[in-house]
Amino acid sequence: MGRFKNYLPIFGWLKDYNSASLRSDLLAAMIVTSMLIPQSLAYALLAGLPAEVGLYASIAPLVAYAVFGSSRTLSVGPVAIASLMSAAALGEVALQGSESYLAAAAMLALFSGLFLLLLGWLRLGFLASFLSHPVISGFITASGILIAFSQLKHLLGIEAGGHSLPQLVQSMLTDLSQWSPYALGLGLGVGAFLVWMRSGAVSLLTRLSVPRHQAALLAKAAPLVGIVVTILLTLWWDLEQRQVALVGAIPAGLPLLSVPNLSWSLAQQLLLPALMISIIGYVESVSVGKTLAAKRRQKIGSNQELIGLGAANLAAGFSGAFPVSGGFARSVVNFDAGAVTQMASIITAAGIALASVFLTPYLYYLPKATLAAIIMVAVLSLVDFSILKKTWRFSRSDFFAVLITILVTLIFGVEAGVSCGVIASIVLFLLRTSKPHIAEVGLVEGTEHFRNIKRHKVITDPQLLSIRVDQSLMFSNAGFLEDRIYADLAGNRQVRHVILMCSAINEIDWSALEVLEAINSRLVEQGIELHLSEVKGPVMDSLVRTGFLGHLSGKIFLSQYQAFEQLRYRSDRQLVSEV
Incomplete structure (x- = not known):
């Protein structure tokens, strides 16, 4: 059994699983499911994919990670950064909305999984340490800005595109005359509600004698409330006839497991983006996993995390989804809600599967502006310009590396930003090792x-x-x-x-x-x-x-x-x- 635990961590916690653990995991799963449904839909939209693909990315990958992942509380699924990077990579090889775009997304997840498994098999988890934390923070900050700008088109109800800040701004200015006041009002309303729920709602619930911890967890269900309310408003005011773009028809049912159509020419174009997505996703996931594990005096294996995330991405590729990784906010909610094992993720996957079968007809009337507001509020918390001030005071070389990474990401896009971040980290390492104290x-x-x-x-x-x-x-x-x-x-x-x-x-x-x-x-x-x-x-x-x-x-x-x-x-x- 000990040998199985090394390769299949699920056996480590399953042998001692009991009814108390099940109750804790069930409660956490209910809260995370209510959070993951809107996130799945929103991040599929961010990746340029149909809404149901976001749900597909939240079923099989969660189960695969639960079997192979070493963290007991990391919540895997669609995340903002990986979705943005996927959109940038897929936009270069296929037309959004086409069958080729869907196939390329699955292939991207498949390649990401293979890269992660290879790194895990070679026991190269330590390589993540060579990525400078300030540089990664700069990349995430710039990506958060890009994501927010990319969603303004849905908030304004206009057609716009681009993968860099200049492209996005120019495209939106061109189509700005077609903006929809109803879409903007709806999006701003949802955004204001979500921001208030993060602070004001907790204070209100606390005054109503709800324990602060429970109040904070209830506030995490705000995106789901926003979805339900805006669907009802769409039906009540017939917003589809008022230039408010809706998600539209979503096919009900579970994803069919299949091997993506492999094309050598397409594979060559996707290999480098898949590697970049793998690296960034792994760094983000392992940092979250280690933080949460330390709070309970547990530990995670860096190499086993590569295998767990690799298995999750393979599952995403075979189920017609797109690359996934561990989400920071979702994992923290899962932890705070009392999850003790990955059974919470398995139950969450079951809840998403039920939603895919029974709730999809009601999502037809979901405004895209609602999903845009959910994304914008979520990613703006990633923007941290204080890293510039901190690095300026501590190390000028770190400061310039962060600044260059932010500027390159904003001006040239996420792929150039990742490349710049990797190069900047290597240059910093070489500078410091070449001139020791x-x-x-x-x-x-x-x-x-x-x-x-x-x-x-x-x-x-x-x-x-x-x-x-x-x-x-x-x-x-x-x-x-x-x-x-x-x-x-x-x-x-x-x-x-x-x-x-x-x-x-x-x-x-x-x-x-x-x-x-x-x-x-x-x-x-x-x-x-x-x-x-x-x-x-x-x-x-x-x-x-x-x-x-x-x-x-x-x-x-x-x-x-x-x-x-x-x-x-x-x-x-x-x-x-x-x-």
């Missing part, structure tokens, strides 16, 4: 501790140069260390010993080892010995295997204090003998 250190009087001579009042010796490197030595930064040592020695003829303090060095690669050998040889030519102190065990093992220690001109010291004291004493004796 290196400090000349001295002894703090009365202690055995060594600190930066520029920050502390310390004891030094003119014949000793103590250098501390605060990073592992590798091909990207070894030359920087070499230049620093030579610069410190330039014009200083008193130095007889260079001590490299290795307390922060966790690894030395071959390129760095060759640089150390070159430094050692050059110092010997100048009558200077190179010593190492506080070398960690794994690093020492590597140095022993290479034979470097046999050529080292100096010694290996257990501590920097020991090196300083012994070499200072030796230098003093040598100086006396020379006199």
